[in-house]
Amino acid sequence: MGGPCVYYLVMDIEVRLFALYKERAGCSEVLVTLEPEANVRDLTRAVRSLFPNLAPPDVGIVVAVNADYADLDTPLHEGDEVCLIPPVSGGL
């Protein structure tokens, strides 16, 4: 036979949603499949296409990776703890 071998490598990321985002999405967790080299920017794109009403296009989605704020270029790895952080209003 000897044809070319084709591998589809993907990465599954479990994403937790809180407060406003949880209500808008209607779930508190979503499994997003991304390419293995994906970063936070790719994740927010995927999440926006899954849930177009999550945030208006001109409002940024903040992402926390392993309990710290992450910037758009932060690379993601399987097993990372990933959460979407709606605007914060703790306190009073």
Place this chain on the structure above:
Amino acid sequence: MIQITEEQLDSEKITNLVRRDSNGAVVTFLGNTRDNFEGKSVIRLEYEAYVKMAVKKLEEIRQEMMQQFGIKDIAIAHRIGVVDIGETSLVVAVASPHRTEAFQACHKVVDRVKEIVPIWKKEVYADGSRWVACEDHEFVSDQPQLA
């Protein structure tokens, strides 16, 4: 001391944690739930937290203030879950040898809590509810041109 709890906050107990004989000033801030928003009557508030990260960020704020103001005694407690009107959702207690540092650090802690700690507040009205968004957060978002 850092605490996130569904229990009522005991401000006196939290304040006592920062008292010591070398501190001449003790400042305690209480954040209480208001019964109105822009003319609408608020029935109760519901707080939700990403607890693991909230604890981490509160501890970061505490360390930041200890360094910035050279003080040792800071306690921060945030209540989550349902909080009735007039009850306390946030207690910040700061003690220092002199008053200036205690006042400044306490004020700064409250501002920072609102900026970076992932705790959300939902106002419940007779005819609906609303997640309250704070305008002055300083996050890196996926829309940098608007950040």
